Amino acid sequence: MKKLLLLVVLLGVSAHAQWIARGSMGLNVVSMSDLRDYLNANYFGSGNQLAQFTSAIEFGGEICYQINPDYQLGLEFSYEYNSFTETIISTSTFSYASLQPTALWYYTITGSGYQFKFGGGVGPRFILASETSPYTTAVINYKSFGYGVVTKADAMTALGGNFYAYIGVDLRYNNNGTLSDANGNKKINNVTNNPLSLNSVSAGIKVGVAATL
Numbered sequence: 001m002k003k004l005l006l007l008v009v010l011l012g013v014s015a016h017a018q019w020i021a022r023g024s025m026g027l028n029v030v031s032m033s034d035l036r037d038y039l040n041a042n043y044f045g046s047g048n049q050l051a052q053f054t055s056a057i058e059f060g061g062e063i064c065y066q067i068n069p070d071y072q073l074g075l076e077f078s079y080e081y082n083s084f085t086e087t088i089i090s091t092s093t094f095s096y097a098s099l100q101p102t103a104l105w106y107y108t109i110t111g112s113g114y115q116f117k118f119g120g121g122v123g124p125r126f127i128l129a130s131e132t133s134p135y136t137t138a139v140i141n142y143k144s145f146g147y148g149v150v151t152k153a154d155a156m157t158a159l160g161g162n163f164y165a166y167i168g169v170d171l172r173y174n175n176n177g178t179l180s181d182a183n184g185n186k187k188i189n190n191v192t193n194n195p196l197s198l199n200s201v202s203a204g205i206k207v208g209v210a211a212t213l
Contacts, residue, residue, distance in 0.1 A: 019212070020064040020211070022060075023209060025206065025207070026205050026206030026207060030082070038189045043092055062075065071105070079100070080100065095129065102148070116155050117154050118154075121152075122149045124145065127142075140181060152169070152170040154168035155167050165209060169206075176198040178197050
């Protein structure tokens with residue numbers, strides 16, 4: 001009897017299990033308070049100060065596994081990029097790329113030709129940054145490592161066959177650590193005299209396509 005019950009459960013799981021792949025691009029509204037203060041003090045004049053929130057572009061991909069009708073596991077990789085340039089005195093640029101792999105858990109609502117899912121997750125964060133100093137043309141590269149958490153709400157609607165239109169919104173907190181150069185030297189924020197941090201809070205909207213496999 002126990003073996004029969006186990007077989008029924010396994011068949012029920014496999015009947016609903018499927019893989020879903022997604023690709024998307026989107027826009028994030030990002031707050032990096034420490035970076036903003038550093039750039040406003042060193043790059044931008046009083047009439048051109050950065051606001052609390054700035055926009056950044058994001059490209060993302062995800063693979064998910066529907067383990068039963070209600071729950072889904074996902075692995076997302078997103079790439080966020082932003083660049084800040086000052087050209088009043090000389091061309092000076094600070095840019096960063098944030099690599100954000102995240103393991104996710106979703107609650108799903110599935111119907112004929114659509115799916116809604118709500119969830120969250122956690123993962124490591126990798127920052128690659130570069131700066132052209134206002135006082136020299138040399139490019140200095142930095143990196144940092146940290147972690148991040150995300151909450152998400154996604155929706156898919158059928159386009160035809162196994163393909164779906166995708167839209168999603170998310171909230172993220174990233175503790176990105178502090179920047180270091182190739183020699184391990186910390187990048188100092190001369191406003192606070194502490195190592196420069198790219199810790200961030202953001203909200204984003206993404207659109208793309210998804211397919212069941």
